[in-house]
Amino acid sequence: xxxxxxxxxxxxxxxxxxxxxxxxxxxxxxxxxxxxxxxxxxxxxxxxxxxxxxxxxxxxxxxxxxxxxxxxxxxxxxxxxxxxxxxxxxxxxxxxxxxxxxxxxxxxxxxxxxxxxxxxxxxxxxxxxxxxxxxxxxxxxxxxxxxxxxxxxxxxxxxxxxxxxxxxxxxxxxxxxxxxxxxxxxxxxxxxxxxxxxxxxxxxxxxxxxxxxxxxxxxxxxxxxxxxxxxxxxxxxxxxxxxxxxxxxxxxxxxxxxxxxxxxxxxxxxxxxxxxxxxxxxxxxxxxxxxxxxxxxxxxxxxxxxxxxxxxxxxxxxxxxxxxxxxxxxxxxxxxxxxxxxxxxxxxxxxxxxxxxxxxxxxxxxxxxxxxxxxxxxxxxxxxxxxxxxxxxxxxxxxxxxxxxxxxxxx
Amino acid sequence: xxxxxxxxxxxxxxxxxxxxxxxxxxxxxxxxxxxxxxxxxxxxxxxxxxxxxxxxxxxxxxxxxxxxxxxxxxxxxxxxxxxxxxxxxxxxxxxxxxxxxxxxxxxxxxxxxxxxxxxxxxxxxxxxxxxxxxxxxxxxxxxxxxxxxxxxxxxxxxxxxxxxxxxxxxxxxxxxxxx
Numbered sequence: 328x329x330x331x332x333x334x335x336x337x338x339x340x341x342x343x344x345x346x347x348x349x350x351x352x353x354x355x356x357x358x359x360x361x362x363x364x365x366x367x368x369x370x371x372x373x374x375x376x377x378x379x380x381x382x383x384x385x386x387x388x389x390x391x392x393x394x395x396x397x398x399x400x401x402x403x404x405x406x407x408x409x410x411x412x413x414x415x416x417x418x419x420x421x422x423x424x425x426x427x428x429x430x431x432x433x434x435x436x437x438x439x440x441x442x443x444x445x446x447x448x449x450x451x452x453x454x455x456x457x458x459x460x461x462x463x464x465x466x467x468x469x470x471x472x473x474x475x476x477x478x479x480x481x482x483x484x485x486x487x488x489x490x491x492x493x494x495x496x497x498x499x500x501x502x503x504x505x506x507x508x509x510x511x512x513x514x515x516x517x518x519x520x521x522x523x524x525x526x527x528x529x530x531x532x533x534x535x536x537x538x539x540x541x542x543x544x545x546x547x548x549x550x551x552x553x554x555x556x557x558x559x560x561x562x563x564x565x566x567x568x569x570x571x572x573x574x575x576x577x578x579x580x581x582x583x584x585x586x587x588x589x590x591x592x593x594x595x596x597x598x599x600x601x602x603x604x605x606x607x608x609x610x611x612x613x614x615x616x617x618x619x620x621x622x623x624x625x626x627x628x629x630x631x632x633x634x635x636x637x638x639x640x641x642x643x644x645x646x647x648x649x650x651x652x653x654x655x656x657x658x659x660x661x662x663x664x665x666x667x668x669x670x671x672x673x674x675x676x677x678x679x680x681x682x683x684x685x686x687x688x689x690x691x692x693x694x695x696x697x698x699x700x701x702x703x704x705x706x707x708x709x710x711x712x713x714x715x716x717x718x719x720x721x722x723x724x725x726x727x728x729x730x731x732x733x734x735x736x737x738x
Numbered sequence: 739x740x741x742x743x744x745x746x747x748x749x750x751x752x753x754x755x756x757x758x759x760x761x762x763x764x765x766x767x768x769x770x771x772x773x774x775x776x777x778x779x780x781x782x783x784x785x786x787x788x789x790x791x792x793x794x795x796x797x798x799x800x801x802x803x804x805x806x807x808x809x810x811x812x813x814x815x816x817x818x819x820x821x822x823x824x825x826x827x828x829x830x831x832x833x834x835x836x837x838x839x840x841x842x843x844x845x846x847x848x849x850x851x852x853x854x855x856x857x858x859x860x861x862x863x864x865x866x867x868x869x870x871x872x873x874x875x876x877x878x879x880x881x882x883x884x885x886x887x888x889x890x891x892x893x894x895x896x897x898x899x900x901x902x903x904x905x906x907x908x909x910x911x912x913x914x915x916x917x
Binding site for chain 2: 338372
């Protein structure tokens with residue numbers, strides 16, 4: 328492979344914009360050539376240095392902005408540091424070394440409070456980046472001001488087994504708290520993306536959301552004791568009905584949606600899903616960052632269960648998918664795999680057609696059609712055919728000999 | 739109030755080693771994962787595992803190789819979990835790359851960082867803008883293309899050329915002649 332082309336492909340990989348064909352090319356080179364692997368790491372090291380440089384620049388700019396906005400902050404920070412230094416000095420005049428350790432730790436704990444877990448997405452200077460894991464692992468928990476000492480500590484002998492067990496248990500609980508903080512931060516971010524997605528829904532969805540908001544405000548529960556506690560007047564626990572031991576008849580017609588976060592209005596049959604959304608429809612499979620689904624209305628709504636929404640009785644009326652890369656997988660009219668890629672997709676349940684927009688591309692077998700104008704869109708028909716509208720397209724059809732040649736090379 | 743004790747000495751040593759190797763480890767993960775948003779998650783999980791397994795690390799052995807193997811495992815785990823794993827390098831390629839890198843070459847990020855400060859001035863204004871958007875603002879080429887009014891392919895080519903210019907300049911700076 329030509330060096331310049333290989334460099335471009337590795338750079339595209341580092342920028343996360345490698346196409347599937349290009350990735351296959353890169354992977355082949357990396358698997359077969361040690362020189363290619365060496366070159367990959369050289370470029371990777373430059374990429375890492377550039378990232379470090381970029382974060383440092385970002386940090387400097389933030390610092391300048393903060394200084395300009397809050398000049399008094401630096402005086403306050405200096406005063407705090409001076410006060411802490413004075414306290415450390417005064418305490419060091421005493422004889423209890425553990426007190427110094429406790430004070431130093433409390434200072435670190437204060438620093439940790441300044442940078443909670445969410446700050447890991449922010450840019451920072453190299454020094455901050457280096458300190459980051461320590462700060463993140465103990466996000467907002469106050470450190471102890473003094474460590475309980477075992478009787479043997481002062482003699483330089485190992486602590487008692489009890490003290491060791493306590494330390495171990497505390498270390499474990501610290502790790503659990505850190506993990507919980509990470510999960511919480513991820514969940515918060517996911518919820519934020521869900522709210523953003525809900526603010527961008529179609530007009531029909533906006534109406535549903537408004538209605539939903541209104542009904543939830545109207546039906547705010549009064550502060551009354553719950554009937555669900557053991558002594559309450561609620562229904563008594565009953566045996567669950569037995570599950571029929573027969574195969575489900577309609578599994579093939581089931582639509583399943585998997586996502587990181589979701590909102591579902593079962594009354595109106597409307598849902599918003601975000602984060603690695605995967606829609607498994609009997610006729611196609613779709614992946615996207617965001618998805619809005621409108622179901623055909625019915626009399627007896629069924630509430631959703633968890634993030635994976637299953638609904639065997641209701642059909643999708645319309646669906647709108649958005650994202651950095653919306654991928655649709657289905658079969659073409661002649662049974663070959665058909666892949667559509669774009670940034671927006673609209674599914675019409677009445678016709679079964681899918682409209683793909685945002686510089687879309689459709690691949691059937693080895694043949695590829697792609698938009699060369701911004702307005703071009705593809706209509707993926709329910710019968711497996713597709714058509715381009717709204718602008719020009721470029722179509723590459725691989726001839727029989729070329730396919731055979733390609734297969735020969737692959738061997 | 740929650741009371742916690744200071745971690746044992748060997749855990750503190752491991753943490754210090756981790757901090758020392760963090761920039762290179764982060765670069766290592768960045769090279770395999772590409773998505774900036776995922777990198778910090780993998781590095782975070784690597785740190786948690788390093789800390790949990792601190793007892794199993796033998797002082798005096800190669801910490802970097804140990805931490806790198808944990809990070810490699812976390813990358814593979816993340817790719818396994820990822821819905822978009824078809825967009826990433828395959829596990830076989832990652833294993834081959836890691837086997838090549840395990841020899842342990844110096845990442846020299848500090849020296850490269852110093853040289854980059856100087857070399858950025860050698861870039862054309864538009865190329866510098868593209869590099870700044872990519873690395874300061876963490877924008878991907880499609881967003882850069884939108885912000886600069888270019889096509890995505892033009893951004894890809896511009897970034898690639900800019901990196902080649904920077905690489906030559908940094909090499910010159912770091913060579914004895916440049917120094």
